[in-house]
Each structure stands twice: as C-alpha cells, then as structure tokens.
Amino acid sequence: MDLERISQTLLKWVNLNVKSSNTNGDKPSVSYIVNNIISFSTARDIMIDMEGVDVLRLSYIIYFISEGDDFKTAQNKSNNLYMFDFISVEDIKYTEEECEECYGDGTIECSWCDGDGEEDCTECDNTTTSDEGDEEECDECNGKESVECSNCSGDGNVECSNCDGEGRVESEEEMVSIDENKWVFNSPILAKKLQNEIENNYRTDSSIYAILDDFKNQVYYLGYTNSEETLNDLENNLDITDITTNDVILRGIRKLSSSEPNISLSNFGDSYTLKSY
Numbered sequence: 673m674d675l676e677r678i679s680q681t682l683l684k685w686v687n688l689n690v691k692s693s694n695t696n697g698d699k700p701s702v703s704y705i706v707n708n709i710i711s712f713s714t715a716r717d718i719m720i721d722m723e724g725v726d727v728l729r730l731s732y733i734i735y736f737i738s739e740g741d742d743f744k745t746a747q748n749k750s751n752n753l754y755m756f757d758f759i760s761v762e763d764i765k766y767t768e769e770e771c772e773e774c775y776g777d778g779t780i781e782c783s784w785c786d787g788d789g790e791e792d793c794t795e796c797d798n799t800t801t802s803d804e805g806d807e808e809e810c811d812e813c814n815g816k817e818s819v820e821c822s823n824c825s826g827d828g829n830v831e832c833s834n835c836d837g838e839g840r841v842e843s844e845e846e847m848v849s850i851d852e853n854k855w856v857f858n859s860p861i862l863a864k865k866l867q868n869e870i871e872n873n874y875r876t877d878s879s880i881y882a883i884l885d886d887f888k889n890q891v892y893y894l895g896y897t898n899s900e901e902t903l904n905d906l907e908n909n910l911d912i913t914d915i916t917t918n919d920v921i922l923r924g925i926r927k928l929s930s931s932e933p934n935i936s937l938s939n940f941g942d943s944y945t946l947k948s949y
C-alpha cells in the first residue's frame with residue numbers, strides 16, 4: 673500500500689474514533705492521531721517496521737489531510753517539521769563520594785595502638801618486687817604488661833573524623849539533574865514565536881507552555897530525557913551562569929531531520945508510545 677492510501681485509510685479509522693469519543697466536532701490533534709493509530713493493531717503491524725520519525729510524519733500527513741489539505745500538500749508539510757527543546761532544571765545537589773581517609777569504612781585504624789586494641793601498661797615500667805623477693809603481678813594489667821587501648825577502647829579502630837563515620841563525604845562538584853523536553857510542530861508562525869522567546873527570554877517558566885498551548889493541536893510532545901551533569905559543565909555548555917532549580921532554559925529550534933535515530937515506537941506492556949530517547 674502506498675503512503676497516500678495508508679494515510680486515507682488511517683484517517684478513516686481515526687475519524688471513526690473521534691466521532692465516538694467527542695460530540696463537539698473537534699478535529700483530531702496530532703497527539704490524538706499518533707496514539708490512535710499506534711493502538712490500532714493492524715496499523716501498528718505496518719508501523720512497527722517503520723522508523724519512528726516516519727511514523728511521526730505519517731501522523732502529520734493524516735493531521736493535515738484532516739485539516740483540509742490534499743495529500744501532496746500534507747506530505748510536503750510533514751517534511752518540514754521543527755524540533756524544539758528546552759531544559760528544565762530539576763535538582764541541584766552536591767553528590768557524595770567515598771571518604772578518602774577511610775575508603776568508605778567510616779573507621780580508621782587507631783594510631784595509638786596501631787590497631788592492636790592494646791597499649792603498653794604504664795604501671796609495669798618497673799616490675800615491683802614484693803617483700804619476699806617474688807615478682808608480683810601488676811594490678812593494672814594482671815601481668816600481661818598491656819592494657820586495653822584507651823583511645824579506641826580496645827576496638828583497634830576509631831571513627832573517621834574526615835567523614836564523621838559516614839564513610840562518604842560531599843564532593844566538591846555540584847551535580848544538576850535536568851529534563852530535556854522535546855516538541856515537534858510544523859507552523860512557521862510558532863517557530864518565529866519560539867525563536868523570539870529564545871532571543872529575548874531564554875530563561876523562562878510558564879510562558880513557554882502558553883505559547884505551545886496556542887498551537888496544541890499540531891504540537892507533539894516527544895517526551896523528555898533525564899540526565900545528570902556537573903553544574904559547571906552545564907553552565908559552560910549553555911553559556912549561562914547562576915543556574916538554579918526550576919529554571920527553564922530554551923535551547924533552540926531546528927528542522928527535524930529525515931533520520932532522527934532517537935525517535936522510536938516502543939511498547940510498554942500492552943501500550944505503545946512514540947517517544948524520543
């Protein structure tokens with residue numbers, strides 16, 4: 673089956689579902705179309721062998737045909753998709769690393785007794801001799817000539833003062849946990865608005881959602897990828913200073929390339945999803 677016939681057939685399927693699920697005549701959004709066709713087992717069998725980016729394009733073709741375009745126009749538009757991404761800063765913290773002094777044990781060898789747990793008995797320095805001329809046992813050590821080490825109470829180890837016995841210390845480096853959110857859309861007007869936002873207000877919060885919401889039918893959320901890096905690296909990479917938790921940093925817009933290896937159709941149990949990884 674060629675792409676045009678696949679598109680028409682799937683649009684019929686989608687429209688059937690739209691009719692049964694909403695009564696106010698709304699046209700299906702791209703998200704609705706994606707989720708609808710990948711949950712349709714016959715269609716999914718065709719799409720499972722397609723690249724993720726092509727499943728996305730097919731969904732846009734169906735969307736534009738549904739909006740009134742002919743197949744050729746819809747296909748052209750689907751070849752001009754934009755990818756927009758922004759970073760949301762989830763968490764900044766000092767990470768812990770193993771204590772260098774105790775190698776993570778939390779204790780170190782007692783330096784008074786070198787780990788023996790015993791120290792020389794100070795009372796035995798001169799063996800006392802009784803009146804009868806016999807050597808008498810030292811009261812302090814009962815003749816052993818050593819006593820329990822008073823520094824480690826006989827344990828041989830003492831708490832590591834570098835980590836207070838925790839075995840771990842905070843590292844010098846601050847680590848940032850970030851979500852990289854990816855969105856796809858077609859509208860050149862939206863592209864311009866986002867570009868404008870990036871240039872004037874690249875550290876934003878809710879305004880970006882308001883802009884995307886105006887185009888919600890044709891905006892497809894590809895999900896997010898979470899990663900961690902040092903605050904230093906992130907600030908250098910983005911050329912920004914003073915990044916804090918909950919910052920939203922707009923990255924950029926680019927044309928979606930014809931081979932986006934990170935987009936794929938995957939299943940989680942019974943349900944399928946088209947996401948970016």
Ligand SMILES: [Zn+2]
Nearest residue numbers: 771774832835
């Ligand atoms: Zn330690």
Ligand SMILES: [Zn+2]
Nearest residue numbers: 793796810813
């Ligand atoms: Zn003694």
Ligand SMILES: [Zn+2]
Nearest residue numbers: 782785821824
């Ligand atoms: Zn000791």
